[in-house]
Amino acid sequence: MKKTILLVAMAVGMTSVFAQDLTSKKGEKYLPEANDWAIGVDATPFLFYVGNIFNGNLSNAAPAFNFDNGGLMLQGKMFKDANTAYRAGLRIGFGSFTTHNALNNAADSGGTAKDVSASGMNIALTAGLEKRRGAGRLQGVYGAEAGLAFGGGGTITNTYAMALTDARNPVGGRVAETTIGNVFSFGARAFAGVEYFVLPKMSIGGEFGWGLTFTTTGDGTTTVDALTGPSTATSTKTTVTGPSTFVIDTDNNSTLFGPVGTVRMIFHF
Numbered sequence: 001m002k003k004t005i006l007l008v009a010m011a012v013g014m015t016s017v018f019a020q021d022l023t024s025k026k027g028e029k030y031l032p033e034a035n036d037w038a039i040g041v042d043a044t045p046f047l048f049y050v051g052n053i054f055n056g057n058l059s060n061a062a063p064a065f066n067f068d069n070g071g072l073m074l075q076g077k078m079f080k081d082a083n084t085a086y087r088a089g090l091r092i093g094f095g096s097f098t099t100h101n102a103l104n105n106a107a108d109s110g111g112t113a114k115d116v117s118a119s120g121m122n123i124a125l126t127a128g129l130e131k132r133r134g135a136g137r138l139q140g141v142y143g144a145e146a147g148l149a150f151g152g153g154g155t156i157t158n159t160y161a162m163a164l165t166d167a168r169n170p171v172g173g174r175v176a177e178t179t180i181g182n183v184f185s186f187g188a189r190a191f192a193g194v195e196y197f198v199l200p201k202m203s204i205g206g207e208f209g210w211g212l213t214f215t216t217t218g219d220g221t222t223t224v225d226a227l228t229g230p231s232t233a234t235s236t237k238t239t240v241t242g243p244s245t246f247v248i249d250t251d252n253n254s255t256l257f258g259p260v261g262t263v264r265m266i267f268h269f
Contacts, residue, residue: 022136028200030137031082032268036201038077038085040266073124079268083133087145089126089257095119103161110169113158120154120180126257128191137197141207144190147256152183152217164225164233173226176235181218181242187256188212201268209251217242 022030032038073089080086096119103109128145156178162169193207220240228234247253 024200030197030200031139032079032085032201034079034081036079036268038079038266038268040075040264073126075126077130077266083131085130085132087126087128087130087143089124089147091122091124091149093122095121109162110160110164110166111171111174112160113174114161115159116156117159118154118156120152122149122151124149124151124256132195139195139197139203139205140192141195141205142190142192144188145257146188147186149185149187149256150182152180154180156180164227165231167230173224175222176225177221177223179221181220181240183215183217183242185213185215185256187214189251189257191257195266203266203268204263205266206263209257210249212246212248213253213256214244214246216244 024030073091075087075089077085077087096117098118099116101112101114101116103112103114124147126145126147128143130141130143132142133140158175158177160174164171164174189209189211191207191209193205195203195205197203219242221237222240223235223237225233225235251257
């Protein structure tokens, strides 16, 4: 009887030694819980920084928060319970810029744009469901998500310092304006990966995905001004047909959900 009690006590002791403590000394829980939120960032700058410290590199670049998605979307999670989370990503971007070029001579003034103005937009939305397995700090994650993206539609306008009909102008034609067709993308994928909680509510991990992506680009145009006489010029607009693609493959061929195999740091709160 004493031997049996001793064996049971040893088994319990060994289980306690090897079991993972999921609560810090301050009582903080390592794993996510219901109603927790989370955001992820690219872990690469942090890994490089730590690696450079140990190899004696004197030019260590400071770590910084980088987007963990190739489309540069803001991404986050909301946990329904400890093993289920809703995922979402959002990007809303509009922009325009003007480049001023230095002109050195008459040839530059006639054939090189003095000012180049451009505009465009990027709107993207993803949503999905994540499940997880594991009773310890090492958690397996899997699930599915879908997304839409809409962008392009910009215009590039060239402004020249010298009129095309100027007698000093050495060029007979030049591009006045280019319009870019709207780009529409739709994608859906299944994903699987791992996370390891190195600190309470902070994990490092990565994932791979497989699914489909469909992208179609609208027609664009190119407007060219050309001399038709000593003092006359004519504008000709040409339509540029936009391509369409359909892919069923791994994440390597889709930028909607981020670069394949990215190592991420995820913060839960």
